[in-house]
Amino acid sequence: EVQLVESGGGLVQPGGSLRLSCAASGFTFSSYSMNWVRQAPGKGLEWVSYISSPSTLIFYADSVKGRFTISRDNGKNSLYLQMNSLRAEDTAVYYCAIGRGGDVWGKGTTVTVSS
Amino acid sequence: DIVMTQSPLSLPVTLGQPASISCRSSQSLVHSDGDTYLNWFQQRPGQSPRRLIYKVSNRDSGVPDRFSGSGSGTDFTLKISRVEAEDVGVYYCMQGTHWPRTFGQGTKLEIK
Numbered sequence: 394e395v396q397l398v399e400s401g402g403g404l405v406q407p408g409g410s411l412r413l414s415c416a417a418s419g420f421t422f423s424s425y426s427m428n429w430v431r432q433a434p435g436k437g438l439e440w441v442s443y444i445s446s447p448s449t450l451i452f453y454a455d456s457v458k459g460r461f462t463i464s465r466d467n468g469k470n471s472l473y474l475q476m477n478s479l480r481a482e483d484t485a486v487y488y489c490a491i492g493r494g495g496d497v498w499g500k501g502t503t504v505t506v507s508s
Numbered sequence: 509d510i511v512m513t514q515s516p517l518s519l520p521v522t523l524g525q526p527a528s529i530s531c532r533s534s535q536s537l538v539h540s541d542g543d544t545y546l547n548w549f550q551q552r553p554g555q556s557p558r559r560l561i562y563k564v565s566n567r568d569s570g571v572p573d574r575f576s577g578s579g580s581g582t583d584f585t586l587k588i589s590r591v592e593a594e595d596v597g598v599y600y601c602m603q604g605t606h607w608p609r610t611f612g613q614g615t616k617l618e619i620k
Contacts, residue, residue, distance in 0.1 A: 428609070437600065437612075438557065443609070452607050452608065490557075494562045494604050495557070495602065496559060496562075496568075498557050
């Protein structure tokens with residue numbers, strides 16, 4: 394069974410940092426591109442970042458460019474999102490999702506940025 | 509950025525009746541490879557999103573055949589032939605042709 398499990402969320406002060414992880418299982422992780430997508434409380438979905446399977450192609454939403462860094466470790470079947478200079482507007486549930494089309498999503502991890 | 513506009517934003521439907529959601533993009537979603545990367549997602553209350561339809565009209569595994577997708581270019585539709593109680597939730601379209609990826613605002617389906 395394909396499974397994605399996000400972790401690393403929590404409460405952080407404005408200007409702080411967090412590193413999210415997404416552990417993948419049930420499929421050949423190294424063959425698939427991956428995404429991070431977020432959802433602010435009571436709001437819709439916002440795509441955050443994309444990384445290709447060999448990490449050669451990376452994209453970010455303008456709202457996080459220069460502050461967030463996506464990476465992956467194919468040997469550990471894991472996806473990461475390093476989030477720096479966090480703002481209140483980054484408060485959201487963060488999901489990892491497989492592939493160009495968001496084939497499968499994890500259950501998400503909650504990030505709250507507040508003093 | 510490509511703007512995805514869904515309508516309606518709220519959709520009250522009687523059980524057993526059909527439902528239809530429109531999604532329009534501000535630019536054509538036809539990719540240079542010839543495919544059109546328009547996907548539909550369902551988000552039930554308290555759950556993470558689940559993809560229903562990919563590349564306009566292809567149903568994902570396990571998705572009931574009462575769900576169908578159609579459209580081309582900039583104009584797309586998700587149809588539910590007969591709404592069931594388990595269909596309650598928010599439906600999103602998403603374009604995967606252009607960067608950045610963008611979602612529609614979401615359509616909340618409820619039972620009348």
